Amino acid sequence: METVLIIEDDSTMLRGLTDNFTAAGYAVLAAADGEAGLNAALDARPDLIILDIMLPQINGYEICRLLRKEKLDMPILMLTAKGEESDIILGLNLGADDYVTKPFSRKELLARAAAFLRRRRQQQTSVYQFGNFTLDLSACSLAQDGRPMKLSPKEFKLLGFFAANKGRALTRDEILNNVWGYNSFAGHRSVDRFVTTLRNKIEPDPHLPIYIHTLREIGYKFDPCDPE
Numbered sequence: 001m002e003t004v005l006i007i008e009d010d011s012t013m014l015r016g017l018t019d020n021f022t023a024a025g026y027a028v029l030a031a032a033d034g035e036a037g038l039n040a041a042l043d044a045r046p047d048l049i050i051l052d053i054m055l056p057q058i059n060g061y062e063i064c065r066l067l068r069k070e071k072l073d074m075p076i077l078m079l080t081a082k083g084e085e086s087d088i089i090l091g092l093n094l095g096a097d098d099y100v101t102k103p104f105s106r107k108e109l110l111a112r113a114a115a116f117l118r119r120r121r122q123q124q125t126s127v128y129q130f131g132n133f134t135l136d137l138s139a140c141s142l143a144q145d146g147r148p149m150k151l152s153p154k155e156f157k158l159l160g161f162f163a164a165n166k167g168r169a170l171t172r173d174e175i176l177n178n179v180w181g182y183n184s185f186a187g188h189r190s191v192d193r194f195v196t197t198l199r200n201k202i203e204p205d206p207h208l209p210i211y212i213h214t215l216r217e218i219g220y221k222f223d224p225c226d227p228e
Contacts, residue, residue: 002117003027005046007037007063008079009055017050020106021113034058041067046074048117050109053080053091061094068095075116075168079104085217089171092218097168119166128163130211130224133202135163144202154179155198162212162222171219195220 004026008014014030021028029044031037035057041049049067053060064076078091078099088099097116100109126137134143137160142149151159158179162170172188180186199206211224 001025001027002047003029003044004048004050004113005029005031005037005040005044006050007031007034007040007055007060008050008052009033010052017106017109020110021050024110024114034060034063038063038066041072041074042070045072047120048074048113049076050113051076051078051096053078053087060096061091064091064094064096075120077109077112077116088169089218092169092171093173097165099169115167128166130163131202135159137164142202149201151198151201154194155201158194159198159202162220165222167221167223169215169218169221173219175219191219 004021006014006017006021006028008017008030009032011032014032018028018030029040029046031040034055037049037051037055038058040046041063051060051063055063060078060080064078067074067076075097076095078088078096079102080087080091080099081102091099098112100112128135128137132145133149134146135141136143140156142151142156142159158175161175161179172191175191176184176186176188180190195212196206199209199212202211203209211222213221213223215221
């Protein structure tokens with residue numbers, strides 16, 4: 001049984017989400033403020049965290065930062081009443097995996113949580129399937145219908161990062177730091193340029209991508225035709 005930690009200071013919403021996730025078969029931990037939530041995350045190491053941003057004691061941004069500083073890699077799904085792109089980007093850059101803006105559908109939240117947990121289980125392997133492609137990170141190879149494809153080292157690293165983070169909203173800064181490195185002088189245009197070249201190689205129609213999706217003013221999401 002996978003464990004979900006819900007950190008939310010609205011008692012009605014916390015109770016409702018706890019009931020929903022329990023009914024869906026998860027072990028649920030609940031915290032009504034940031035300090036209690038952070039301690040629960042550090043102690044229990046849950047499989048997924050549902051995290052409100054505006055919390056007493058410690059806000060959600062700081063919780064994200066501290067958990068990632070401790071090298072905890074469980075998915076973090078932010079709940080926010082704010083719709084400003086700058087707030088969303090801040091949360092993603094601090095380590096959140098995705099966001100849901102209030103008000104939201106609880107069924108949608110459960111579906112997103114299930115998808116993140118499924119993807120986390122799948123990330124234990126180094127081989128990824130999408131469309132008619134097979135990406136093998138350990139062998140540094142990409143094949144289409146069994147035929148090897150040629151990628152540059154940077155293109156391969158970028159595709160590997162996308163595949164290992166399937167379904168996550170990734171900011172350009174996060175992509176830069178993980179693919180180019182923190183000390184790189186590359187900028188957002190480098191990310192966009194390599195995404196374009198990668199799309200030209202793997203997308204059936206690069207102008208209507210089905211694998212690498214653009215998130216306006218944020219970055220990209222690799223979520224290839226996942227019906228769930």
